[in-house]
Amino acid sequence: MASSISICRACLTRPSTFVAGKAPRFLRPTTDIYRLLPTTSVLPSLILTSAFSTTPSLPAGGGAVNRAKLKSSKLKQTKKKKPKTHFKIWNHAELPKYALTEAMRYIRAFEVGKDVRQAKYDLAVKIYTVKNGPAVKNRIQLPKAVNTDIRICVFASGKKAEAAKEAGAVVVGTKEVWEQIKAGVINFDRVICASDVFQEFQKTGLGRVLGPRGLMPSARTGTVVTNPAAIISAMIGASEYRERQGVVRIAIGQLGFTPDELRDNIKVFMDQLAKDLARIEDFDKRINEVVLGSTHSPSFSLSGEFRNIGREEDIEAAAEVVEGAVAEEAPVAAVA
């Protein structure tokens, strides 16, 4: 018997175990762990069975847990995520909104001590739109221009060059200007090219210099024209905007603008944006939220009012409300 069953030496030396007439104690190599385990009737038998099989079966409790896990993972596998076709929008009907003057007062407080011309009011318009549809992109002439110091370069010769210079272009010329650009002197923000000089210009290979800066003139962007002087005036006060990630952002005014000036700018912009959205026919595009921020301040969701209605001091002046903004800003709660 002793040959088949391993007996601990300590037990053999200790006479008490034999004296009592009991069977010698079996000691497994896993004694320590066994002592720590809760005393369940299932486990010891399982441990014994596992000793004989080459692939140990799992204990009942653990198996149940694992099966549950497997089930859930299987469910996850079968339940594929629907691809999102639209940019996410939120229902913000119950969240606080701010009148224009109130938002401006806060923004002016956050921007205190900053340069009034450098810091800009910034308008973000959230749009309900498909992800892979056409995006809004346009140029607008605001009632009070934001960027007044745009420097324009015109490639033209003869009479056209003179006309362009009168219209307000900073750099005008053909070959001498190109040589300057090759030398690395670029002191302008926009480039317009007259169509009769365009072929000559293409031979110079300046696309490598101007292309990465986004200055390369091309007919598609409307910067290669027969009469450069005509579009200069439109370009000086104009600002461009486009939709990115379902949001249209635009610098809507300098920090020094009065509430009236800013309101006019916002009104004109929102009108044009509504037209742009309506022009895209096959896709449903709607304005979800209009947010006013600035360079260094937090942003404020606009309510469409010019001034808070309900305050005693403002009741007289409250008649003039921004109707345009209110109409556009109709919350798209139903979609959310």
Added chain:
Amino acid sequence: MPSPTSRMRWLRAKLYSVRNGTGAAILPPNISRIALSFNYKSNNGHMGPRKFFRECLPRLKYHNPEVDMIVTRKDALEGPATLTIHFSDVPVDSKLQFKKKQTAPVVRETTSTIDIDMLNRFPDDIMDELVQKTSATLYSEPPRPAELEEEAEYLAKKRERELEEKFKLQRADRRKNKQNDLEGAILA
């Protein structure tokens, strides 16, 4: 754009802090302009002025939107740090200004000025002197209505309860994991 809820929570705190705190004072109408002048670097006692500019000036501007606040900073390491208060005769009626559509901003001529030395001082200290010299009235937020107070209390309690429950579950989970690990160790 982040979700409106998270944006609003953050904004609410931000706006509260711009309305309240040191610097929240309403200046009398005969003050037309406040000009600060100090250095970019905080060496030689220019730390206080900078803190005043960052913390107190936005609050002052919020409560006095009509007052011009001009900040000029120098590259020097030494020199004076002063706050200049410009007084003018014509008190502007804010109501009138809203009604009229002004084409050009009105430039109010300064009749007299007062200087405050900001060198080596704390922002609270500078603010105290400013309030004293201009006889401004300190602003304090009107107390919240009782309903809001109750709601806030209820929400705080609810949150506490939720957290307690969460911790309880976490503890139970940890215990279970430990046991599972042990069982796994035996079988391995």
